[in-house]
Amino acid sequence: MDTIKIDDNPLELAEKIVEDIKFSKEKGLLKCVQCGMCTSMCPGARNSEYNPRAMIEKVLEGDESVISDKTIWNCFYCYTCHSICPVGNSACEVNQILRQIAISKGIANEEVSPFAGFVDLMMDIGLGGIPDNFHQDLIRDIGKEWEEKNMNLNKIREELGLKPLEMPKNSIKEIRVLLKKTGLDKRVNKLRE
Ligand code: SF4
Numbered sequence: 762m763d764t765i766k767i768d769d770n771p772l773e774l775a776e777k778i779v780e781d782i783k784f785s786k787e788k789g790l791l792k793c794v795q796c797g798m799c800t801s802m803c804p805g806a807r808n809s810e811y812n813p814r815a816m817i818e819k820v821l822e823g824d825e826s827v828i829s830d831k832t833i834w835n836c837f838y839c840y841t842c843h844s845i846c847p848v849g850n851s852a853c854e855v856n857q858i859l860r861q862i863a864i865s866k867g868i869a870n871e872e873v874s875p876f877a878g879f880v881d882l883m884m885d886i887g888l889g890g891i892p893d894n895f896h897q898d899l900i901r902d903i904g905k906e907w908e909e910k911n912m913n914l915n916k917i918r919e920e921l922g923l924k925p926l927e928m929p930k931n932s933i934k935e936i937r938v939l940l941k942k943t944g945l946d947k948r949v950n951k952l953r954e
């Protein structure tokens with residue numbers, strides 16, 4: 762027989778999410794009627810074990826195991842759930858806040874650290890780009906021609922009469938200062954510990 766745990770304040774987690782700066786205040790997390798529309802339209806749910814309706818249910822029950830649930834990392838923020846919910850809830854925003862809680866607790870390093878290379882590139886060249894650790898996946902998915910284009914980008918630009926893609930040194934410095942001021946560099950280093 763299942764044991765039902767009666768929490769003192771089952772809405773503590775939900776209230777924390779509603780109060781988060783990233784949550785649209787008008788969205789109706791507490792009005793979720795568990796209709797399942799979000800899950801039925803969610804491409805993440807169609808292709809994995811992820812279930813936005815069940816995620817919201819756990820939040821409303823105060824079940825904090827949802828924070829360490831690996832399936833929440835299968836949402837890719839298409840916002841379909843956000844636009845379709847009949848009570849104006851946003852499973853997508855709830856997901857983003859749960860992930861931030863997981864990162865703050867240090868239990869999401871496995872999921873997030875592969876993306877640290879994006880921050881390295883911003884620090885080094887002041888531009889977004891595809892980090893080296895994704896190259897093999899892209900060669901596999903797109904084909905060898907992707908690698909050839911990527912490796913010879915400046916040569917291709919030259920043939921097209923374009924200058925090399927470079928950020929002015931002063932701008933790179935400014936970007937570095939801004940990223941450091943936000944504490945992003947420290948956060949990324951922590952992910953690698
Ligand atoms: S979040 Fe919205 S769409 Fe999803 S189950 Fe709740 S009410 Fe339905």
Ligand code: SF4
Binds near residue numbers: 803
């Ligand atoms: S934003 Fe995430 S949860 Fe919402 S429909 Fe898209 S993949 Fe699913």
